[in-house]
Amino acid sequence: MRTICFYFQVHQPYRIKPYRFFDIGDDHYYWDDFLNRSVIRKVAQKSYLPMNSLLQELIERYPGKFKVAFSISGVFMDQMEQFAPDVLESFQRLVSTGQVELLTETNSHSLSSLKSKDEFKKSVDRHKEKLKRHFGGYEPKVFRNTELIYSDEIGEMISGMGFEGVLTEGAKHVLGWKSPNYVYSNALDPKLKVLLKNFQLSDDIAFRFGNKTWSDYPLTVDKFIKWINAIPKSEQVLNLFMDYETFGEHQWAETGIFEFMRSLPEAVLSRTNFGFSTPSEVFAESKPVDMIHVPVPISWADEERDLTAWLGNDLQDEAFDRLYELEKMVNTIDDPEIQRDWTYLQTSDHFYYMSTKFASDGDIHSYFSPYDSPYDAFINYMNVLSDFILRVKEKAKEKDKA
Known part of the structure; x- marks a missing residue:
């Protein structure tokens, strides 16, 4: 059957x-x-x-x-x-x-x-x-x-x-x-x-x-x-x-x-x-x-079925790269709040909200976003990420002193 x-x-x-x-x-x-x-x-x-x-x-x-x-x-x-x-x-x-x-x-x-x-x-x-x-x-x-x-x-x-x-x-x-x-x-x-x-x-x-x-x-x-x-x-x-x-x-x-x-x-x-x-x-x-054969990553998003819903413009790439620069340092920190925020900040939706695609898929992106614009999404995320970076560095220093 x-x-x-x-x-x-x-x-x-x-x-x-x-x-x-x-x-x-x-x-x-x-x-x-x-x-x-x-x-x-x-x-x-x-x-x-x-x-x-x-x-x-x-x-x-x-x-x-x-x-x-x-x-x-x-x-x-x-x-x-x-x-x-x-x-x-x-x-x-x-x-x-x-x-x-x-x-x-x-x-x-x-x-x-x-x-x-x-x-x-x-x-x-x-x-x-x-x-x-x-x-x-x-x-x-x-x-x-x-x-x-x-x-x-x-x-x-x-x-x-x-x-x-x-x-x-x-x-x-x-x-x-x-x-x-x-x-x-x-x-x-x-x-x-x-x-x-x-x-x-x-x-x-x-x-x-x-x-x-x-x-x-x-x-x-x-x-x-x-x-x-x-x-x-x-x-x-x-x-x-x-x-x-x-x-x-x-x-x-x-x-x-x-x-x-x-x-x-x-x-x-x-x-x-x-x-x-x-x-x-x-x-x-x-x-x-x-x-x-899929040599280049695909997804189910947008008309292109590629990664451009989340990565590809300057806003998305900057936020994504800055976040993962912290990976090694975060892995040394045994703090439940740091680990929680590390997990939740990785969620793909944050990068989706930064999409500047305004063609065939623009309405779909704006439907899901709580922000007025991709730039608002980027600024809000980067403000949070800046604070998170300070916390991670402080925790890493405390661990080194101990």
Whole structure:
């Protein structure tokens, strides 16, 4: 049987409070607890709780037949503990069904795979520890890097950590004439299997579902089933990867997104030759058809599917380089607040807010940003980073004296 692999990213950053130049050296708490709590509670009510309830309903209605996968960032797990224990409990109930696979990623939802192999591995290990703590000793087999960032070298690192497979974007400039609807393998370490997002059908749900100017609006289950049945019979797996906030937050309930998802499994199971599988099940049942060559990192962001959502302009590169200059010094400091802030300052969203892309993807960037402009995001972050640098250097001096 051919199969559909549903994967959802679940992530919220710790947003930084307004932090002035004059706060440097005086105020050492950077996080906007009021805003972070407000966002988590709002999205919980609109998205996480109703969608988790719906998935629980579907799993119970189709026992053993309907399955999904999540990667839940470490910073999101921290916020669930702090602001939304009811959301955490609802995810725990889902995982306890045995029909939900959890994937590992970086604890901080960071870009460390592009900068530091050591920090990357440490962050992955911290994430695995959190999954064990929150989900009854859960041990994941599959990896999903921050924002599906992947290259041949990153895949080789992931394989070296013991993972059997990884998820990434089915970028057109990488695939060429090939289809994303197969299992592939890493070009440097063929033991690592690779699943590629079918961006056309994924984005039909994630981005175009409620767009009334879209030529295929409205997206109905009948229409989606027709598209699924049009996939050539030789293509074995349809990977539908998207942000979990698609349901209820990016696509409001009024668009019919929940009703669409409620009806889709029955239609797939009764009107197609597809079932549903988790990533590890796909890897267990399907052999790679070829290696996928990705010499330059890709992601699932923006039209280019590259790294320019987070890195590439002067603001982003300056902030990114200044942050990781601290890595060796931070690693010598045994201070929980320093380690917490080091983790949260690495979160990729901070660099995303500094993006100066104003073409086709400008509206998306501004939608997610709490700042009025990329320059405001940069100034606020660098003010915080300046204070953090002072604290790290002071702690390092104290350690040397001791």
